[in-house]
Amino acid sequence: MLGLMGYTLIVTALLAASGWAAERVALVCSAPARWVWVMAIVGSLVLPVAVPSVSFDMPAMLAADGPAKTVALRDMTSAKLTPAAWLPAQAQNAAAGVAASTALNTALTWAWAVASGALLLALLGSAVYLAVRKRRWSRRQMAGASVYLSPDVGPAVVGLLRPRIVVPAWLAGAPEHQQTLVVAHEQSHLDARDPQWLTVCLLVLVAMPWNLPLWWLMRRLRRAIEVDCDARVLAAGYDLKLYGATLIEVGQRRSAFVGAAAAMAESRSFLEQRIGIMVRPPKRWARRAAPAFAALSLCMVAVAAQVGPPAKVRHQIALPAGLVANYVGYYQIDEHEVMVVSQAGDRLLAQRNQGHSWKLLPESETGFFVRGADMQVLFDRAGKGRPAAGLVLRQYGVDVRAPRVGAEAVQRVDAHIARRYALQRPAAGGAAAVRRNLDLARDGRLELADFTPSFGQIALRNLPGSGQLLKDLGAVRSVKFYGVSRHGWDMYEIEYEHGGALCHIAMNSDGKIANVLFQKKGGAA
Structure with a gap:
């Protein structure tokens, strides 16, 4: 549990960095920025769930040099980017012991459940609180839209599943252009389904309330929702000066608590940022830096996808x-x-x-x-x-x-092994298959037709771990058979440019390699 939480925090932090860079590009290009944060928030849940557990069948036409195979997302990550690999060996062992602690995992599971339950209850309580208050609000038409009129709430869109516009009572006595601009702003939230997307992201937060970077992502999302809404209102043809003055007027009249809602009024500092975004064009350096920010964003996503999940901790149970x-x-x-x-x-x-x-x-x-x-x-x-x-x-x-x-x-198997051991003769085609695949393995490839289907997949998955060793050894100079082991495996001595190795193979009667043991001379298997 601890390893999974740490892995999730790292992935979320990388996605947050990607979102920050992508938002810079969106602002320069006058593109909606909220989708950047929605994808980062959803990705912070999808990646940690999918990478450790999902596998898929790769079609034969896409599989390299062979039939269809099953590919696990976990195996596509980088071992060097696994958090545990960053620790010294002794620290890795200590961390593995802590992660395997049943008491710790139980405590973390309960704490996680309690925190998620508390946050969910808080959201439900907020919804109930607003529903009770909404019964005392009056309905009226304003600027062509049906709105709730409240003594001290709004302007905002309240309700996560069935959102409605609520405006404060003082707005009823405001100039008509202010009423029109306020309603246009809130109606834009409804048309863009901002409350629904906010609900989706809040559910992700409920699932991982301990994820501190995720809280920051939620904060950025709420701000991006308002910036995008401002852009849509101005794109509809409303006057910039009147709209800015309306924002200032609304900002000076603080609304009562509205819970998780898209509200027109935010903090004063953020209000200043919104007005600055509307009135000032992007600086020249920002336009020039946009490609670099886009590349940085993509790199951060790629790194997040390559971070290796923690190894699954298995627990022994008692069986009759x-x-x-x-x-x-x-x-x-x-x-x-x-x-x-x-x-x-x-x-x-x-x-x-x-x-x-x-x-x-x-x-x-x-x-x-x-x-x-x-x-x-x-x-x-x-x-x-x-x-x-x-x-x-x-x-x-x-x-x-x-x-x-x-x-x-x-x-039958024992008799076959005993017969091969007594004869001490190599299986037909074994030496050629060994040489062919050792040459290909230096480039990260195998001739899968030489292997049984199941062992071919195993060999491919283990190949990346041997790539550097094979490159260091250099080209194959000779492959020499030197006997059959007592387990019935053909044993070959491999001479390379820069060293030697031993290769033992088990072959079926159809000439397919069913197992391999490769060991550098003087090294481990």
């Missing part, structure tokens, strides 16, 4: 041993790979082809995770006393379906 027993068995991951799931008390152990074992920790009745690894196992829901029919192995956002199989499948 009887339920866990339904997941024990054999699951076919690939042609020559079977996952063996065994039980150790209320936990599960998973082993792939007699290799390393992982502890599967439950986070739901059917979902398990491996601590410290990007790996989840999602079992089919099992009935009472009935084993799960299969599982989904999720790694790096890629799902691999694995049906339950019998012990004979394990025996």
Whole structure:
């Protein structure tokens, strides 16, 4: 929770900077500025929600060198822009421990809910307060529009869902041109649906009341709404001097509380700014700087979209041993790979082809995770006393379906591995596929036809992390087979311009690469 809140604050601050720069451009170009702030406010909610959780299927025609694939927005962000990556290693570990604190997350969740509830109640209370007061207001026609006449409220548009114009009683005795200009201003708010957009943005604020940059965005939005309204009134042909004098007259008569409403009268300092915007053309330097401000705004949006969300904090739960027993068995991951799931008390152990074992920790009745690894196992829901029919192995956002199989499948895989280990012969086409893809990988590409569909996606997602290493090693000079591992993988020694590496590959009978282990000589895998 703490990581998500920090990530949201950073994204909102970047969008606020983008909005500030974009508003400079809008003022120079005499364009509406309120949309800048509406998009920034909505984006401050959409980005933190969508980036960590949304994935989509990229059509085959857009996928690089291969079939359609699933792309997670999280994987499109920059690891260097992840807030946790800015901390030293020790600080990262400490921050991860704090973020994983169940007590802290529970406290933050409750505080968030209380703050959102309090703000929502305040808005509802404001609406009820105005509704009660509105019953005592009289209705009349003014400048061709139906308005409410109040002793001390207005000029303003009150009501977020069904807004109405309310004007103060003193305006009834004001000159006709002032009445016309005031009503024109408030009617412009109604025509532009300013109250409705203000409601949408207020709901975003209710969703994140702790987001301090968002409060500043709301303040800028309310100001931009008034500036845009001034521009629309003047564009309709009303006299600038009379309109400015009317604003000053209204500003000198402070309205009573109107809640979240679009009001003609704001603070005196802002009133001076509005009049200055109307009477003074943009300065020459502002026009010349507009392209730079536009570029800055776009850059800030791009950076906000590239900020990496915090890693999901997973929490282990307790499951009945009887339920866990339904997941024990054999699951076919690939042609020559079977996952063996065994039980150790209320936990599960998973082993792939007699290799390393992982502890599967439950986070739901059917979902398990491996601590410290990007790996989840999602079992089919099992009935009472009935084993799960299969599982989904999720790694790096890629799902691999694995049906339950019998012990004979394990025996076939073991026999295949033993035969390959005894023969010590490379699989046909393996060396060529290794060399071809190592050459392409330096440019951030792969020949996906050489891989199984699922592992091709995994390889593509991990490729950016190996790009710099491959560039440092230089061009491939030779690929030499030197044996078959006890797990049935072909082992190759790679000689580069500036070093060497070891590459182990698992290949299916159709010549597709199903798994790869790449390790620089003297380095980690």
